[in-house]
Amino acid sequence: MAKQKVKDEDRDPKLEEVELGDGGLEQTEIETFEGLGIIAPICEACKNLKFKKPTPIQQQAIPVALEGRDIIGLAQTGSGKTAAFAIPILQALWERPQPLFACVLAPTRELAYQISEQFEALGSVIGLRCAVIVGGMDMMSQAVALGKKPHVIVATPGRLMDHLEHTKGFSLRGLQYLVMDEADRLLDMDFGPIIDTLLLHIPRERRTLLFSATMTSKVEKLQRASLANPVRVAVSTKYETVKTLLQSYLFFPFKHKDTYLVYLVNEMAGQSMIIFARTCNDTERVAIILRNLGFSAVPLHGQMSQSSRLGALNKFKAGARSILVATDVAARGLDIPTVDCVLNYDIPTDSKAYIHRVGRTARAGRAGKSLSLVTQYDLEMYLRIEGVLGKKLDEYPIDKEAVMLLSERVGEAQREAINEMKELHAKRRNRKTEGISGARGKRKRTDDMDKEES
Numbered sequence: 001m002a003k004q005k006v007k008d009e010d011r012d013p014k015l016e017e018v019e020l021g022d023g024g025l026e027q028t029e030i031e032t033f034e035g036l037g038i039i040a041p042i043c044e045a046c047k048n049l050k051f052k053k054p055t056p057i058q059q060q061a062i063p064v065a066l067e068g069r070d071i072i073g074l075a076q077t078g079s080g081k082t083a084a085f086a087i088p089i090l091q092a093l094w095e096r097p098q099p100l101f102a103c104v105l106a107p108t109r110e111l112a113y114q115i116s117e118q119f120e121a122l123g124s125v126i127g128l129r130c131a132v133i134v135g136g137m138d139m140m141s142q143a144v145a146l147g148k149k150p151h152v153i154v155a156t157p158g159r160l161m162d163h164l165e166h167t168k169g170f171s172l173r174g175l176q177y178l179v180m181d182e183a184d185r186l187l188d189m190d191f192g193p194i195i196d197t198l199l200l201h202i203p204r205e206r207r208t209l210l211f212s213a214t215m216t217s218k219v220e221k222l223q224r225a226s227l228a229n230p231v232r233v234a235v236s237t238k239y240e241t242v243k244t245l246l247q248s249y250l251f252f253p254f255k256h257k258d259t260y261l262v263y264l265v266n267e268m269a270g271q272s273m274i275i276f277a278r279t280c281n282d283t284e285r286v287a288i289i290l291r292n293l294g295f296s297a298v299p300l301h302g303q304m305s306q307s308s309r310l311g312a313l314n315k316f317k318a319g320a321r322s323i324l325v326a327t328d329v330a331a332r333g334l335d336i337p338t339v340d341c342v343l344n345y346d347i348p349t350d351s352k353a354y355i356h357r358v359g360r361t362a363r364a365g366r367a368g369k370s371l372s373l374v375t376q377y378d379l380e381m382y383l384r385i386e387g388v389l390g391k392k393l394d395e396y397p398i399d400k401e402a403v404m405l406l407s408e409r410v411g412e413a414q415r416e417a418i419n420e421m422k423e424l425h426a427k428r429r430n431r432k433t434e435g436i437s438g439a440r441g442k443r444k445r446t447d448d449m450d451k452e453e454s
């Protein structure tokens with residue numbers, strides 16, 4: 001397997017790093033989990049999960065983690081980064097069992113639940129106790145779960161901080177492992193300050209593992225995670241998408257955007273797809289338009305209640321809905337094997353978001369396709385994305401006259417959606433008013449900051 005050299009401009013002179021194959025650490029080409037030194041019970045769990053052999057990032061990262069090194073791990077979306085950190089942590093826990101052994105931070109609540117499921121699937125055989133600590137769920141039941149001294153905590157930063165400040169007897173002073181999944185997102189300006197505060201509650205004599213498909217190379221960001229002599233394990237370059245992903249774009253006038261969307265959804269009817277929109281409002285509006293036209297669409301965004309968010313995601317995962325219309329709260333990490341297609345209804349505001357969005361399909365070696373809707377207002381951002389991808393994408397072949405035949409019907413659905421949105425907003429305003437009177441003075445911390453406009 002060709003080793004990806006970290007480009008000089010990516011090398012951090014001030015950050016003491018060792019790179020695989022630099023004489024210090026040999027690369028591994030070992031084809032089995034047993035060969036990586038993983039204990040039989042965990043190898044058994046991998047087999048039960050149909051992990052026939054370690055993926056490249058697992059081959060490279062697991063031995064380094066087993067040596068007790070800090071890691072900066074970079075690999076494409078869908079390449080098994082979760083197991084790459086979960087397996088060595090579980091092996092270390094087996095060797096040195098203790099409560100509150102490891103803490104995994106994730107930028108969104110749904111991703112936190114998903115990571116804990118992977119830990120449970122890999123660790124139940126060794127008696128793992130895992131707790132999920134995220135916003136939008138009941139603080140008291142989480143405090144009870146923490147009181148049971150779980151081995152592994154998977155958390156979003158805001159709610160974890162709430163418990164460190166308010167839950168008696170809970171501390172992370174004995175923590176052995178800190179993982180940041182989607183690390184570049186957790187180290188950016190949204191989460192940075194809260195990560196700084198969290199790190200004051202965690203011992204420096206720990207192991208720190210950072211993973212992402214788009215790792216930052218900025219020294220001050222990485223230093224925020226206070227890594228100790230980390231090994232950079234990179235099996236992809238900074239903005240690499242997987243080879244099994246077929247990416248294309250479509251260019252058309254903004255005023256026809258909904259008509260083109262409906263045409264495409266109709267053309268791909270029956271396929272499981274995620275449609276990304278920029279704001280909560282657009283997410284709701286597009287889902288309503290599609291539903292009014294007979295498509296089974298469900299919205300997912302940060303202004304929904306947590307139970308509605310989990311409900312929407314579970315309906316989509318179970319195939320009860322074939323279309324998930326989401327903001328970037330669903331862009332990173334979510335692993336839904338059945339997703340055939342990702343549609344960028346709105347072009348993302350940064351190239352990293354593009355990489356993560358299209359990475360919701362074509363995972364674990366499967367094929368998938370992505371299609372980005374580009375209007376005259378998106379051209380500059382779209383060309384920047386093609387720039388970081390290092391290639392020009394193909395234009396999606398479409399019969400523009402056939403599209404326009406739908407414009408009248410789509411116009412009706414748009415008008416119906418406007419009325420439904422008004423009712424939805426009125427309901428939400430009433431709920432908020434009741435909420436404020438019912439829970440006056442209740443502390444509200446933004447937990448998983450999905451940057452969305454209302």
Ligand SMILES: Nc1ncnc2c1ncn2[C@@H]1O[C@H](COP(=O)(O)OP(=O)(O)OP(=O)(O)O)[C@@H](O)[C@H]1O
Pocket residue numbers: 049050051052053054055058075076077078079080081082083212213332333334335337359360363364
């Ligand atoms: N060794 C393996 N063999 C086969 N499948 C695997 C293996 N390791 C992980 N997987 C599966 O691959 C899928 C993607 O894994 P995971 O979600 O950890 O990817 P990721 O690299 O974290 O992706 P993202 O960057 O999007 O977060 C999951 O369904 C996982 O169960």
